[in-house]
Amino acid sequence: MIVSIDYESDTPLYTQLYDEIVRGIASGRLESGENLPSVRSLAGDLGINLHTVNKTYQLLKQEGFVHIHRQKGAVVQPAGSLPVTDAFRTRMERQLESLASEALCRSMREEEFLERCRSAYRSIRPQARDTHEGGRER
Incomplete structure (x- = not known):
């Protein structure tokens, strides 16, 4: 590893x-x-x-x-087998809020912020964008 x-x-x-x-x-x-x-x-x-x-x-x-x-x-454990819990959503929203706040302070456009979020998500596992929606297989 x-x-x-x-x-x-x-x-x-x-x-x-x-x-x-x-x-x-x-x-x-x-x-x-x-x-x-x-x-x-x-x-x-x-x-x-x-x-x-x-x-x-x-x-x-x-x-x-x-x-x-x-x-x-x-x-x-298998990737994708974990449920999307309220606790996870809360933690994720808190982290995204912090990043969004800093992006706004630096005058980053919303479109760029969202594109960077999308890019980061897809870079982990390119097929993840097609196979996972809300923690479940589509």
């Missing part, structure tokens, strides 16, 4: 790791049923604390991206 972590970033390491794993699942680089590295192994590979990786895995489990199996460890 290839993970890109910016040790100089203000973003906490567990958040960066969470985002990288979710991006891997969404893009298909991490497939359903695939085992993630053990907490100890990934922490060693990245040179970070075991508790950081454990916190990430627990968040991934809590959000339904992985299942923690006693013998297999963290196992990837």
